[in-house]
Amino acid sequence: MAEKLSKTKEILGKYPLCDRCLGRLLAAEKPEQGYKRLGEELKTKLLQEAEDATDDSRESSALLIKSLAETGFVPAQEAATRLGLPFEEKTCPICLGKLKDEVIETLASEALRKISLYEFEDFLVGAYIPKHIASIEERIFSEFNLVEPETLRKEITRDVGKRLESILKKPVNFSTPEMLVLVDIFTATAEAKAAPLYIFGHYLKLKPDIPQTPWYCSSCWGAGCERCGDTGRIYPDSVAEYICEPSMKLSGAIWYRFHAAGREDVDVIVEGAGRPFIVELIMPRRRVIPLDTLRHLIREYSGGRVDVENLALASRKDIDLLKEVMEGAVKRYIATVEFEKPISPEDMKKVESMLRGTLIEQLTPVRVLRRRGERMRRKRIHNISAKIVDTHTAQFEIEAEGGLYVKELIHGDSGRTRPSIAEIIDNAPGRITLRFLGVLKTLPLKKGES
Ligand SMILES: [Zn+2]
Numbered sequence: 001m002a003e004k005l006s007k008t009k010e011i012l013g014k015y016p017l018c019d020r021c022l023g024r025l026l027a028a029e030k031p032e033q034g035y036k037r038l039g040e041e042l043k044t045k046l047l048q049e050a051e052d053a054t055d056d057s058r059e060s061s062a063l064l065i066k067s068l069a070e071t072g073f074v075p076a077q078e079a080a081t082r083l084g085l086p087f088e089e090k091t092c093p094i095c096l097g098k099l100k101d102e103v104i105e106t107l108a109s110e111a112l113r114k115i116s117l118y119e120f121e122d123f124l125v126g127a128y129i130p131k132h133i134a135s136i137e138e139r140i141f142s143e144f145n146l147v148e149p150e151t152l153r154k155e156i157t158r159d160v161g162k163r164l165e166s167i168l169k170k171p172v173n174f175s176t177p178e179m180l181v182l183v184d185i186f187t188a189t190a191e192a193k194a195a196p197l198y199i200f201g202h203y204l205k206l207k208p209d210i211p212q213t214p215w216y217c218s219s220c221w222g223a224g225c226e227r228c229g230d231t232g233r234i235y236p237d238s239v240a241e242y243i244c245e246p247s248m249k250l251s252g253a254i255w256y257r258f259h260a261a262g263r264e265d266v267d268v269i270v271e272g273a274g275r276p277f278i279v280e281l282i283m284p285r286r287r288v289i290p291l292d293t294l295r296h297l298i299r300e301y302s303g304g305r306v307d308v309e310n311l312a313l314a315s316r317k318d319i320d321l322l323k324e325v326m327e328g329a330v331k332r333y334i335a336t337v338e339f340e341k342p343i344s345p346e347d348m349k350k351v352e353s354m355l356r357g358t359l360i361e362q363l364t365p366v367r368v369l370r371r372r373g374e375r376m377r378r379k380r381i382h383n384i385s386a387k388i389v390d391t392h393t394a395q396f397e398i399e400a401e402g403g404l405y406v407k408e409l410i411h412g413d414s415g416r417t418r419p420s421i422a423e424i425i426d427n428a429p430g431r432i433t434l435r436f437l438g439v440l441k442t443l444p445l446k447k448g449e450s
Pocket residue numbers: 017018019020021022092093094095096097099
């Protein structure tokens with residue numbers, strides 16, 4: 001106690017801390033009776049010491065009473081007045097006098113009001129502390145050699161958290177809370193931030209000419225101009241919108257982000273296993289989503305253009321998995337190709353034997369060069385089967401490493417992709433119709449795992 005008292009004297013000589021901040025700085029751990037009581041106790045003892053002072057220490061005692069009075073400590077203010085000592089009350093430099101039970105109470109009820117709009121199982125409280133306040137606090141810690149005292153932030157978040165926990169009967173979650181409550185004692189405000197909700201699935205694109213994400217007009221970037229007939233778009237719809245709009249509605253989210261394992265060209269149909277995707281819903285009001293209903297709504301909203309399968313709740317981590325799937329997965333395609341010259345069964349055998357298991361070297365296709373930049377890709381064809389449809393038309397079923405440009409594999413892109421089907425059978429392809437049959441690998445999903 002004696003050490004605490006001398007430290008208090010030192011600190012208050014320089015910083016007029018309120019009872020609660022003083023108690024917090026000097027407590028080894030939070031005392032049963034609270035920081036405020038500890039602060040009061042320390043100040044009371046120091047005041048007694050000063051009032052009992054002998055003649056020769058009168059001057060330093062007067063200074064001590066003055067500094068105690070300046071922290072707003074009422075008994076010291078009364079003593080100062082009695083002794084005719086002038087003083088000027090100052091504001092606590094750490095909490096600016098805002099750290100009071102009433103303020104904590106207000107923050108908690110404001111938080112409750114805001115979060116009542118949302119569905120969540122657990123939560124976490126965060127506190128906004130201005131930078132200059134945090135640095136004053138740190139300076140005091142190091143200036144007086146204080147051993148790991150609790151910070152203002154910690155005290156606020158714990159106090160508000162405790163109140164919410166007892167009212168909500170829901171636990172605090174430090175790593176992946178479904179609800180984040182942000183409080184600010186300096187403005188007495190609280191904000192609710194619902195964690196994003198993630199829904200995983202595979203999508204099927206049943207009709208061609210739908211881009212994966214909105215394709216805006218490159219002349220007006222969505223504003224509307226003559227070129228795009230005032231729609232602002234090149235294509236009126238997108239897979240992302242067909243999936244995300246109903247998801248947003250059902251969850252009561254305010255916005256969304258669409259993540260997919262790669263993308264197909266706009267004219268490519270997606271069938272079979274489909275393409276894995278995750279919808280990220282921002283500020284969702286509901287987290288318990290009937291996935292069967294969602295699937296039904298997506299089918300309805302897209303007018304049968306888009307379907308989804310394997311819907312499941314996911315987590316943020318699964319977005320990275322989407323990219324991994326993209327890297328390592330085997331993808332399946334069916335390409336129907338019309339050639340300029342007639343084709344023969346020998347051509348088909350040649351294609352199969354020369355491409356099965358072969359590593360294809362591709363320079364960035366000319367058609368995407370402007371967006372992607374030049375680079376060499378090496379992707380393996382795991383399997384290919386070729387069959388004749390009619391005199392000029394063949395169908396190829398291809399299983400290849402993710403990232404292979406399939407159209408270029410067929411026409412050769414003026415020699416930038418080698419080998420190519422056109423090169424192998426010395427026949428130029430005309431119309432190419434591509435269907436994507438999805439990825440042969442799925443995500444190991446489990447809700448809440450992180
Ligand atoms: Zn304070």
